[in-house]
Amino acid sequence: MKRYEELSEMLATDIRNGHLAAGSRLPSIRTLTRQHGVSPSTAFAAYYRLEEKGLVRARERSGYYVAGLGRHRLAEPVQTQPRRVPAQVDISELVFAVLGAAQQDDIVPFGSAFPSPDLFPLPRLARSLAAGARQTRPQDTVAGLTQGHPALRQQIALRYLRLGMAQSPDDLVVTHGALEALNLCLSAVAQPGDLIAVESPGFYAGLQALERLQMKALEIPVDPKEGIDLAALAQALKRHPIKACWFMTSFQNPMGASMDEARKRALVALLAQHGVPLIEDDVYGELYFGQRAPLPAKAFDTQGLVMHCSSFSKTLAPGYRIGWVSPGRFGQRIERLKLMTTLSASVPAQMALADYLQHGGYDRHLRRLRHALEAQQDSLLLAIARHFPAGVKVSRPAGGYFLWVEFAAGFDTLRLHREALAQGISLAPGPIFSAHRDFRHCVRLNYGHPWRPELEAAMATLGRLVQQQG
Amino acid sequence: MKRYEELSEMLATDIRNGHLAAGSRLPSIRTLTRQHGVSPSTAFAAYYRLEEKGLVRARERSGYYVAGLGRHRLAEPVQTQPRRVPAQVDISELVFAVLGAAQQDDIVPFGSAFPSPDLFPLPRLARSLAAGARQTRPQDTVAGLTQGHPALRQQIALRYLRLGMAQSPDDLVVTHGALEALNLCLSAVAQPGDLIAVESPGFYAGLQALERLQMKALEIPVDPKEGIDLAALAQALKRHPIKACWFMTSFQNPMGASMDEARKRALVALLAQHGVPLIEDDVYGELYFGQRAPLPAKAFDTQGLVMHCSSFSKTLAPGYRIGWVSPGRFGQRIERLKLMTTLSASVPAQMALADYLQHGGYDRHLRRLRHALEAQQDSLLLAIARHFPAGVKVSRPAGGYFLWVEFAAGFDTLRLHREALAQGISLAPGPIFSAHRDFRHCVRLNYGHPWRPELEAAMATLGRLVQQQG
Numbered sequence: 056m057k058r059y060e061e062l063s064e065m066l067a068t069d070i071r072n073g074h075l076a077a078g079s080r081l082p083s084i085r086t087l088t089r090q091h092g093v094s095p096s097t098a099f100a101a102y103y104r105l106e107e108k109g110l111v112r113a114r115e116r117s118g119y120y121v122a123g124l125g126r127h128r129l130a131e132p133v134q135t136q137p138r139r140v141p142a143q144v145d146i147s148e149l150v151f152a153v154l155g156a157a158q159q160d161d162i163v164p165f166g167s168a169f170p171s172p173d174l175f176p177l178p179r180l181a182r183s184l185a186a187g188a189r190q191t192r193p194q195d196t197v198a199g200l201t202q203g204h205p206a207l208r209q210q211i212a213l214r215y216l217r218l219g220m221a222q223s224p225d226d227l228v229v230t231h232g233a234l235e236a237l238n239l240c241l242s243a244v245a246q247p248g249d250l251i252a253v254e255s256p257g258f259y260a261g262l263q264a265l266e267r268l269q270m271k272a273l274e275i276p277v278d279p280k281e282g283i284d285l286a287a288l289a290q291a292l293k294r295h296p297i298k299a300c301w302f303m304t305s306f307q308n309p310m311g312a313s314m315d316e317a318r319k320r321a322l323v324a325l326l327a328q329h330g331v332p333l334i335e336d337d338v339y340g341e342l343y344f345g346q347r348a349p350l351p352a353k354a355f356d357t358q359g360l361v362m363h364c365s366s367f368s369k370t371l372a373p374g375y376r377i378g379w380v381s382p383g384r385f386g387q388r389i390e391r392l393k394l395m396t397t398l399s400a401s402v403p404a405q406m407a408l409a410d411y412l413q414h415g416g417y418d419r420h421l422r423r424l425r426h427a428l429e430a431q432q433d434s435l436l437l438a439i440a441r442h443f444p445a446g447v448k449v450s451r452p453a454g455g456y457f458l459w460v461e462f463a464a465g466f467d468t469l470r471l472h473r474e475a476l477a478q479g480i481s482l483a484p485g486p487i488f489s490a491h492r493d494f495r496h497c498v499r500l501n502y503g504h505p506w507r508p509e510l511e512a513a514m515a516t517l518g519r520l521v522q523q524q525g
Numbered sequence: 526m527k528r529y530e531e532l533s534e535m536l537a538t539d540i541r542n543g544h545l546a547a548g549s550r551l552p553s554i555r556t557l558t559r560q561h562g563v564s565p566s567t568a569f570a571a572y573y574r575l576e577e578k579g580l581v582r583a584r585e586r587s588g589y590y591v592a593g594l595g596r597h598r599l600a601e602p603v604q605t606q607p608r609r610v611p612a613q614v615d616i617s618e619l620v621f622a623v624l625g626a627a628q629q630d631d632i633v634p635f636g637s638a639f640p641s642p643d644l645f646p647l648p649r650l651a652r653s654l655a656a657g658a659r660q661t662r663p664q665d666t667v668a669g670l671t672q673g674h675p676a677l678r679q680q681i682a683l684r685y686l687r688l689g690m691a692q693s694p695d696d697l698v699v700t701h702g703a704l705e706a707l708n709l710c711l712s713a714v715a716q717p718g719d720l721i722a723v724e725s726p727g728f729y730a731g732l733q734a735l736e737r738l739q740m741k742a743l744e745i746p747v748d749p750k751e752g753i754d755l756a757a758l759a760q761a762l763k764r765h766p767i768k769a770c771w772f773m774t775s776f777q778n779p780m781g782a783s784m785d786e787a788r789k790r791a792l793v794a795l796l797a798q799h800g801v802p803l804i805e806d807d808v809y810g811e812l813y814f815g816q817r818a819p820l821p822a823k824a825f826d827t828q829g830l831v832m833h834c835s836s837f838s839k840t841l842a843p844g845y846r847i848g849w850v851s852p853g854r855f856g857q858r859i860e861r862l863k864l865m866t867t868l869s870a871s872v873p874a875q876m877a878l879a880d881y882l883q884h885g886g887y888d889r890h891l892r893r894l895r896h897a898l899e900a901q902q903d904s905l906l907l908a909i910a911r912h913f914p915a916g917v918k919v920s921r922p923a924g925g926y927f928l929w930v931e932f933a934a935g936f937d938t939l940r941l942h943r944e945a946l947a948q949g950i951s952l953a954p955g956p957i958f959s960a961h962r963d964f965r966h967c968v969r970l971n972y973g974h975p976w977r978p979e980l981e982a983a984m985a986t987l988g989r990l991v992q993q994q995g
Contacts (some may be wrong), residue, residue, distance in 0.1 A: 267866075373666045
């Protein structure tokens with residue numbers, strides 16, 4: 056056994072027997088070198104080996120941490136197999152019933168769509184609100200509002216530039232959250248009766264938009280590791296008159312699936328070949344756990360067919376309701392629809408975010424937020440491993456704050472949802488993520504909240520409810 | 526001749542020969558008493574007489590002012606006679622072409638849809654933004670957002686109470702401006718293909734909403750003094766399957782027409798009889814020039830059929846994008862549509878307005894704003910009398926900030942619009958206010974801006990363009 060293997064095995068034992076607790080920080084490379092009299096490269100090799108085994112996770116600029124044992128032994132779901140027929144969408148009532156029931160203030164928020172607002176820098180944002188208000192001229196409140204304030208569009212364009220994407224502020228349209236952007240994009244490219252390709256499972260608000268606009272859904276298989284099945288999409292494009300696609304390409308809601316850059320490039324090429332627009336919902340892209348921000352599919356768009364939608368609602372300031380779209384060739388249509396429906400985004404919120412993005416330390420905040428979410432994912436995985444039956448499958452997103460849990464076939468998460476609610480616990484049952492109301496044996500869990508004993512206790516309660524049904 | 530008649534005649538001569546300029550303030554009753562050795566009741570009688578003649582206007586808590594001579598000699602338009610057939614709406618391109626052309630910063634804003642932002646208390650609002658931000662708890666940014674922040678709904682309910690209307694904050698839905706409220710109401714009660722009754726002329730955004738949602742318009746005659754012709758509406762309700770009405774009952778855009786309380790009561794009763802919902806657009810109600818706020822039609826609604834929509838965009842804070850709807854029986858549907866499309870209004874703007882309404886002196890601001898608008902109406906009427914041909918007809922709204930000018934039949938305001946634009950002057954030509962593109966000889970003029978030499982010069986230029994065409 057080589058020196059690094061010995062070291063790695065020793066640490067693995069400490070992790071498995073609990074001497075090193077899940078989520079705790081491991082010694083730095085320098086400390087390890089000093090303590091064990093090994094070279095830095097040996098210390099690195101030991102940690103790499105532990106990482107391969109899933110016992111340790113590296114975090115950018117922060118060192119190595121003990122991973123939840125859960126992630127080690129929990130299996131992942133396989134690619135979904137949705138019904139390959141277009142569906143009339145009739146899901147809203149179910150979604151409202153499920154979400155409405157979970158509206159109490161003191162509920163355990165595993166069903167929530169947002170991370171904890173305690174993770175956001177509200178006091179710093181309040182300072183930016185005041186600064187932005189001071190910079191607002193009277194004419195800023197009435198003139199040329201629809202596209203969004205130039206200072207904010209400039210700052211958003213700079214965020215694209217950090218990804219290596221040239222994005223003119225002149226093309227961006229600021230919206231009332233990403234939800235408005237996505238709805239405007241859909242109205243801009245499709246009519247009642249048209250067929251829209253969505254992910255299976257996919258974001259319920261997308262399905263609700265189709266229902267509201269009387270469009271039909273075609274569900275495309277999703278692999279929890281790789282995202283949209285491109286072969287299946289290619290086949291669907293041949294067989295059906297798909298008018299547009301509404302996909303989440305990074306840390307997809309609800310599975311957490313992400314397409315890698317090669318797949319995103321291939322997706323854009325495939326859609327360009329068919330002349331089909333892509334509504335790209337990218338609200339979680341900034342919440343990556345790796346070393347590097349994932350590029351959106353928009354980065355590979357040469358035809359202006361990709362409408363890239365995002366917002367600050369999941370990363371910084373949920374209640375501000377500021378999102379945007381980089382609309383490709385559909386800019387005028389989207390702007391006009393916006394002018395007719397909501398006129399413009401709220402000026403104080405725009406001015407505040409323009410100031411914050413320039414002076415507030417957004418990247419520092421994002422780093423902290425990513426580390427917090429990653430640690431919370433470990434905690435939830437560990438709790439799943441501890442409290443749920445051995446056979447459950449769990450996705451392992453490399454970003455965002457949602458896990459997708461698959462129980463045995465026949466398990467009923469709508470029932471689990473009702474029973475959990477009675478115990479003061481919310482969760483998001485699978486059927487709200489499918490036009491066919493499939494995925495009844497699956498559930499989406501939110502790990503966007505700092506781990507605390509109440510969450511652990513709630514997972515134990517859920518575990519009991521699962522066993523009872525079992 | 527009685528003493529008050531002598532006094533009145535003397536003052537009238539001073540006004541007619543220009544010794545007392547239009548818009549200037551007349552001596553107070555006390556001063557008049559002292560200067561002319563008359564009793565207060567004689568002084569009052571003299572002013573009443575001048576008011577009857579249209580030479581003087583009383584302003585609440587502010588005294589008497591010289592009216593524009595224009596208002597004295599300008600005729601008013603008569604009731605409109607729209608085509609009594611349903612119309613497919615195809616007006617958006619024209620509206621965008623007209624509005625888009627007038628987007629430059631330095632244009633003379635007779636075509637603007639807003640009053641001057643200089644009339645709004647922006648520094649005071651900035652203080653309320655900061656105060657509101659301090660009061661925002663983290664959970665306020667994510668929980669229970671769709672209906673709107675309770676503190677703001679409470680303040681809006683108190684505004685209803687001032688009108689003597691009992692309105693529970695629990696029923697109100699805060700929206701992203703009145704425009705969103707109106708669009709949500711329309712979607713809540715009608716489907717593509719449905720027929721909606723609108724005013725003729727009527728607000729173009731209403732027509733655009735019908736076009737976007739593929740609904741049809743039936744235009745109802747409007748009298749510039751009395752508003753909607755109820756007999757014509759009653760007939761239309763019998764002959765056509767009208768699904769809903771979208772009316773502006775006070776200081777209607779573009780004519781400035783208002784229904785009195787008896788007519789509003791009759792309107793509500795008529796619609797109740799047919800079970801037809803009323804979408805009441807009441808964004809100008811607070812901008813009354815008289816002694817008393819007009820009641821909305823909603824005040825007479827016992828069936829929950831009236832959806833009363835308003836906002837702070839025309840009275841206080843245009844860029845904040847905060848409106849609301851008192852939705853009657855359609856609350857849940859409207860709230861759900863909102864949840865699906867924009868989720869919620871911007872939290873910082875809501876918190877700021879809640880603080881401002883409580884502490885900012887809204888009523889003081891409104892009194893100043895009403896006086897400013899009333900004086901500006903006089904100035905515009907005078908400029909019309911001075912620069913436009915003798916035969917033009919002009920509406921005389923008792924509130925708001927729009928005048929409707931009717932030229933001789935055959936006059937082309939789309940041409941006037943183009944020619945005025947070339948001179949740096951915007952205006953709103955009649956055809957954008959009609960599904961049939963009628964009213965080509967009419968124009969809407971905005972008097973929402975403090976009168977200044979540039980506006981007078983622009984009116985002289987418009988007068989020349991009118992003469993050239995005429």
